[in-house]
Amino acid sequence: MECWRAYVVEWSADIATTNDITTNIAQFGNGGTLPSGATVNVAAQSINSLIFAATTTAGYTLTNTAASTLTIGSGGITMNSGAQAATIGDPINLSLALGASQTWANNSSSALTIAGSVTGGATATTLTLNGTGAGINTISGALANGTAGLAVTKTGVDTWILTGANTYTGATTSTAALCRWGTELRAVSQVLRLWPWAEALSPCSATPRARPRRRWPASRSMRAPRPS
DSSP, X not given: OOEEEESSOEEXXXXXXXXXTTXXXXXXXXXXXXXXXXXXXXXXXXXXXEEXXXXXXXXXXXXXXXXXXXXXXEEEEEEXXXXXXXXXXBTTTEEEEXXXXXXXXXXXXXXXXXXXXXXXXXXXXXXXXXXXXOXXXXXXXXXXXXXXXXXXXXXXXXXXXXXXXXXXXXXXXXEEEEEEETTEEEEEEEEEOOOTTOSSBOSSOSSOOOOOOOOOOGGGOOOOOOOO
């Protein structure tokens, strides 16, 4: 098993000589202080899991200067308690591919942003969004099927916001989760589709529920009094 710890690096074949989607772990941070945000240029690579551990002051951005794809195996993505904000991918130069069904979990109070596109795998794949932290998580890249379909499941108490032009065809399941629609938070347990043309998507409902109009009783009429 290879475990990579980085501060400011070029993530290339010099770091991991072989792609191993079963055992390779990429870990960023292991205590200590980052005086400023660290940017990691990620070459095309396959790994089992991606971990962001505790750091102080600043976090990590994973991107690249040329188009590449990071393939992640069943270990998924984890932000540990104490981790700082992390951004993975960008719309042009770094996309993510799911090599297996997996969980992305944020257990910190910092934000996790997935800015690149995300595609499923060669077989039916489920992406589970989870976490115990208060950090707000955003997937702004589009979620799409791979060779086979992609499904999304939301569990846990953390908040995930999906804003991409999603085209995946699998179900979206939310189980006892806290979900956001605009500024409203709701606890739900239901199955629904995140419509691909929506700009802001919620696992709570495909459309927000209408609030009932308030009716004032006759004794609380707001009419002006008649002149005497």
